[in-house]
Amino acid sequence: MNKALFLDRDGVINTRLVGRYVQTPDQFSLITDIVPLLRHAHARGYMLILITNQQGVGKGLMSLEDLDVVHEHMQQCLHQVGAPRIDAIYVCTDLDGQQSAHRKPAPGMLLDAMRDHGINPLESWFVGDSITDAQAGRAAGVKTALVGDFQPEAADLVQPSHAMLELVLQKLL
Numbered sequence: 352m353n354k355a356l357f358l359d360r361d362g363v364i365n366t367r368l369v370g371r372y373v374q375t376p377d378q379f380s381l382i383t384d385i386v387p388l389l390r391h392a393h394a395r396g397y398m399l400i401l402i403t404n405q406q407g408v409g410k411g412l413m414s415l416e417d418l419d420v421v422h423e424h425m426q427q428c429l430h431q432v433g434a435p436r437i438d439a440i441y442v443c444t445d446l447d448g449q450q451s452a453h454r455k456p457a458p459g460m461l462l463d464a465m466r467d468h469g470i471n472p473l474e475s476w477f478v479g480d481s482i483t484d485a486q487a488g489r490a491a492g493v494k495t496a497l498v499g500d501f502q503p504e505a506a507d508l509v510q511p512s513h514a515m516l517e518l519v520l521q522k523l524l
């Protein structure tokens with residue numbers, strides 16, 4: 352069976368825009384602190400899989416094609432800094448309050464990814480920046496780690512803490 356490092360996107364891979372969506376490549380800002388973790392996990396045989404809620408699509412503020420453009424830009428940004436490519440991307444465009452089986456905190460995206468790629472949850476991690484990431488990870492039976500300062504209301508931008516990423520890195524050894 353495979354193992355995976357599941358990753359939330361906003362606030363983990365790229366700077367989170369509070370109250371807004373990353374709709375175009377120029378609004379995407381890579382958080383380079385995540386790169387050592389991606390390299391480390393890739394080198395140890397973990398698949399890198401993105402698990403992201405994107406209700407901006409569900410709200411009609413952007414299209415799936417717009418999202419694909421942003422994600423291709425993300426892959427280019429990772430390549431430019433020598434980071435491995437994200438192996439698979441799972442997106443949920445459902446709106447909050449729709450009782451979605453896929454929108455985090457529900458585990459649907461993780462369960463789909465594990466089924467599609469033959470992933471053992473017991474050997475896998477989910478790194479996110481919000482409690483709903485940890486809830487989804489727990490519900491899917493994977494190990495969970497949260498990064499960030501958990502005070503999103505206190506700032507316009509939220510970045511993961513480097514110290515927390517170091518801790519995750521050590522646990523993956």
Ligand SMILES: [Mg+2]
Nearest residue numbers: 359361362480
């Ligand atoms: Mg996030």
